[in-house]
Amino acid sequence: MLVRPTARFDTVCIHAGQTPDPSTGAIITPIYQTSTYVQDALGVHKGYEYGRTHNPTRAALEGNIAAIEGGRAAFAFASGLAATGALMTLLQAGDHVVVTDNTYGGTYRLFERVLRKAQLDFSYVDTSDLDALEAAFQPNTKLLFVESPTNPVLRITDIKAASERAHARGVPVVVDNTFASPYVQRPLSLGADMVLHSTTKFLNGHSDGIGGIVVAERDDHIEWLRFIQNAEGAILGPMDAWLVLRGTKTLPLRMERHNANAQRIAEFLSAHPKVALVHYPGLPSHPQHALAARQMRGFGGLISFTMGSLERARTVLNSVRLMALAESLGGVETLISYPASMTHGSVPAERRQALGVTDDLVRVSVGVEHVDDLIEDLAQALDRV
Numbered sequence: 001m002l003v004r005p006t007a008r009f010d011t012v013c014i015h016a017g018q019t020p021d022p023s024t025g026a027i028i029t030p031i032y033q034t035s036t037y038v039q040d041a042l043g044v045h046k047g048y049e050y051g052r053t054h055n056p057t058r059a060a061l062e063g064n065i066a067a068i069e070g071g072r073a074a075f076a077f078a079s080g081l082a083a084t085g086a087l088m089t090l091l092q093a094g095d096h097v098v099v100t101d102n103t104y105g106g107t108y109r110l111f112e113r114v115l116r117k118a119q120l121d122f123s124y125v126d127t128s129d130l131d132a133l134e135a136a137f138q139p140n141t142k143l144l145f146v147e148s149p150t151n152p153v154l155r156i157t158d159i160k161a162a163s164e165r166a167h168a169r170g171v172p173v174v175v176d177n178t179f180a181s182p183y184v185q186r187p188l189s190l191g192a193d194m195v196l197h198s199t200t201k202f203l204n205g206h207s208d209g210i211g212g213i214v215v216a217e218r219d220d221h222i223e224w225l226r227f228i229q230n231a232e233g234a235i236l237g238p239m240d241a242w243l244v245l246r247g248t249k250t251l252p253l254r255m256e257r258h259n260a261n262a263q264r265i266a267e268f269l270s271a272h273p274k275v276a277l278v279h280y281p282g283l284p285s286h287p288q289h290a291l292a293a294r295q296m297r298g299f300g301g302l303i304s305f306t307m308g309s310l311e312r313a314r315t316v317l318n319s320v321r322l323m324a325l326a327e328s329l330g331g332v333e334t335l336i337s338y339p340a341s342m343t344h345g346s347v348p349a350e351r352r353q354a355l356g357v358t359d360d361l362v363r364v365s366v367g368v369e370h371v372d373d374l375i376e377d378l379a380q381a382l383d384r385v
């Protein structure tokens with residue numbers, strides 16, 4: 001199938017990176033569950049030698065997501081954190097990284113507990129504040145690591161402005177685009193140099209695989225990421241690559257519904273007398289609503305809200321029936337979670353407080369069920385408070 005350069009986003013999602021299987025015509029890229037490839041003669045092969053280095057299912061996924069994000073190449077890894085770890089090997093001892101302050105807890109743990117041992121240095125700043133960002137750069141800053149919207153309080157960084165500030169100092173920019181998904185936001189088109197995803201979330205969309213991917217533009221980044229994918233070997237397996245390829249075909253359809261459902265639920269929650277505060281970029285009360293409207297297509301599927309006390313939050317979490325109490329996000333089914341002990345359990349308590357990850361905060365990853373069923377479920381849970 002030919003995907004013309006002018007093809008629209010929805011068409012790219014379905015077809016990019018994939019051609020019908022040459023031996024059978026199968027329209028779906030097969031799961032090449034193989035560790036090695038038979039060579040015709042010594043040094044004569046079809047471009048595939050060993051499964052860590054090359055796999056056709058993984059290559060199809062990488063081509064697909066590179067096109068979806070508008071990048072030149074992509075490299076798939078065993079998890080979002082494996083992708084982050086591989087990306088960080090672009091740096092070396094003595095380098096400094098500016099990081100969005102309320103980045104995902106696992107990213108913070110990787111940076112603080114693992115990469116500090118390799119003499120990397122990190123400054124965590126509110127990258128939505130461009131003056132704070134400006135002040136955080138050091139002569140040895142070698143990367144700006146942005147997460148927008150942030151998890152779980154959904155702060156937004158102006159990716160274009162932040163990229164300009166970084167580039168003025170020769171600092172490349174990576175955006176963790178997991179929370180938004182490329183339907184909602186395409187950081188490379190806003191000036192970022194690399195995009196990172198936990199494919200576990202919206203790209204897969206069906207809560208049945210763990211994976212990660214880095215999309216890159218620059219030759220030096222591409223060359224190193226290709227090298228490290230093979231050299232460290234934290235690759236995405238063919239079955240998991242296939243599951244994500246299945247997922248990206250319906251990304252636009254799912255995201256439209258995630259966006260619409262989340263908007264309705266955020267409005268319901270913000271009008272509810274038992275809810276203290278709702279964080280959702282689609283609400284005019286969100287401090288960066290105008291920026292979100294400019295930078296994003298819809299406002300995403302994540303909402304968080306405060307209940308006033310741990311006990312009240314616990315009642316909601318324990319009373320929902322349709323929503324599942326579980327970690328993770330981005331699947332077709334709605335998940336409800338408690339960031340303080342779930343996603344941010346690895347972040348020290350005083351730091352959690354400073355970031356707004358308070359003990360009464362509840363997060364919802366809004367799925368694609370009928371929105372009235374979701375609102376009825378929340379309403380009956382809030383009635384118990």
Ligand SMILES: Cc1ncc(COP(=O)(O)O)c(C=O)c1O
Pocket residue numbers: 079080081082104106107147151176178179197198199200210211212328
């Ligand atoms: C924003 C963000 N980045 C990265 C990760 C890590 O991804 P994984 O769990 O696939 O390692 C997560 C996981 O929740 C996340 O929410």
